[in-house]
Amino acid sequence: MAGEPGRAAVKITDIKCAVIANSPVIRITTDEGITGWSQIETPKPYLQPIVLQLKSWIVGQDPVNVERVVRRIRVRGGFKPWGAAVSAIETALWDIAGKAAGLPVYRLLGGKVRDQVRTYRTLYHHEVGVGHTPEDYVKWAEYGMALPEGFTMFKLPTAFHSSMVRDVPDFYYGDVQHDAPFPYPHKGLMSEDGFEHLVACVEAAKGALGSKYGLALDAGPGFLPVDALRLAKRLEPLHLLWIEDMITGDYVPYVNPDVYREVTPHTTTPIHTGEQIYLRQNYKALIETHAVDIVGPDPCDVGGIAELKWIAEYADLHGLAMAPHGTANGILGLAALVQVCATLPDNLIAFEYPARFEPFWYDITEGFDGVPVRNGMIDVPDRPGLGVNLLPKAAKAYLEDGDADFFD
Numbered sequence: 001m002a003g004e005p006g007r008a009a010v011k012i013t014d015i016k017c018a019v020i021a022n023s024p025v026i027r028i029t030t031d032e033g034i035t036g037w038s039q040i041e042t043p044k045p046y047l048q049p050i051v052l053q054l055k056s057w058i059v060g061q062d063p064v065n066v067e068r069v070v071r072r073i074r075v076r077g078g079f080k081p082w083g084a085a086v087s088a089i090e091t092a093l094w095d096i097a098g099k100a101a102g103l104p105v106y107r108l109l110g111g112k113v114r115d116q117v118r119t120y121r122t123l124y125h126h127e128v129g130v131g132h133t134p135e136d137y138v139k140w141a142e143y144g145m146a147l148p149e150g151f152t153m154f155k156l157p158t159a160f161h162s163s164m165v166r167d168v169p170d171f172y173y174g175d176v177q178h179d180a181p182f183p184y185p186h187k188g189l190m191s192e193d194g195f196e197h198l199v200a201c202v203e204a205a206k207g208a209l210g211s212k213y214g215l216a217l218d219a220g221p222g223f224l225p226v227d228a229l230r231l232a233k234r235l236e237p238l239h240l241l242w243i244e245d246m247i248t249g250d251y252v253p254y255v256n257p258d259v260y261r262e263v264t265p266h267t268t269t270p271i272h273t274g275e276q277i278y279l280r281q282n283y284k285a286l287i288e289t290h291a292v293d294i295v296g297p298d299p300c301d302v303g304g305i306a307e308l309k310w311i312a313e314y315a316d317l318h319g320l321a322m323a324p325h326g327t328a329n330g331i332l333g334l335a336a337l338v339q340v341c342a343t344l345p346d347n348l349i350a351f352e353y354p355a356r357f358e359p360f361w362y363d364i365t366e367g368f369d370g371v372p373v374r375n376g377m378i379d380v381p382d383r384p385g386l387g388v389n390l391l392p393k394a395a396k397a398y399l400e401d402g403d404a405d406f407f408d
């Protein structure tokens with residue numbers, strides 16, 4: 001491939017993928033010695049071969065022309081989790097492009113519009129050690145407010161997005177699947193008692209948080225639109241940040257914007273979805289018909305960080321807000337979220353902090369010296385590329401047997 005004026009051609013020489021602590025980590029190497037890093041969500045080791053089967057499509061290509069490379073593989077992804085491989089490659093290419101230019105990725109995406117990015121924290125019930133009663137939800141709020149990072153916004157997994165559907169008898173009119181690994185397969189009309197229990201729990205959490213903290217709910221998928229609207233209207237006095245994924249969402253391989261339209265225009269509670277959606281094309285109807293108030297693509301699933309920026313800009317044109325997903329994106333995903341969110345328009349609310357990675361990741365990487373959150377904000381770093389690199393010497397001990405040559 002021909003080079004460009006002033007620089008020799010760079011070529012991708014290899015892509016490797018190792019599973020470290022259940023999270024696939026991507027390493028793209030080049031003939032100029034620059035390495036690109038990225039990461040797929042933590043609970044997805046099964047995506048390792050999905051990454052590696054894209055190798056023949058990208059080796060030999062010039063990684064600095066990110067879009068030209070991604071055009072070759074973009075059709076080989078799908079809704080979460082099947083777009084993660086393409087998304088991670090896209091992000092690793094930006095890391096290389098930034099390093100080749102000696103610039104942070106935000107400079108290549110058009111420059112930063114803020115020096116700090118706000119991040120919100122999803123708090124899981126098992127992390128806090130509580131269940132699904134109003135008393136538990138008060139403890140949940142108190143735990144969040146006591147965290148040293150000073151988060152100002154929290155997201156509460158509840159209803160169909162939690163074990164509430166299993167723990168509260170007769171929560172809804174449908175079969176409860178106690179043996180499914182995820183609570184999400186449930187869907188149906190809620191019972192009046194189930195509905196009132198949910199309302200009491202959310203009111204308890206918000207009552208404890210008060211007006212100085214924002215509260216979002218991650219509540220589905222599983223609601224029928226009639227219950228979704230009932231809940232959104234009932235909770236209007238709580239001034240929630242949003243309710244997420246009530247109709248479709250996490251791992252649902254379609255969008256159904258027309259059904260969201262039966263809810264969103266009829267309530268002042270903001271309605272949010274998008275973490276499962278792959279590519280801008282699948283956001284088109286959602287945004288153009290104003291089917292939700294807030295979109296939440298995940299750079300690990302939507303097709304990468306430039307794809308996420310495009311969606312943020314298009315949402316902003318239509319008056320929709322932006323709150324990217326990222327709970328399991330790991331330390332490299334955190335780096336990517338900070339870089340892209342620094343460049344987003346004013347519709348950005350906050351991105352979801354990837355809290356689900358172990359402290360040892362700070363020992364096997366350079367870039368973040370411990371949790372980088374202060375008062376719920378993160379300073380945008382100026383290091384080249386994504387700004388976080390694995391340290392092979394330290395990281396080697398965490399490789400699984402089949403991945404022993406990852407750093408070779």
Ligand SMILES: [Mg+2]
Nearest residue numbers: 218244250275
């Ligand atoms: Mg969610």
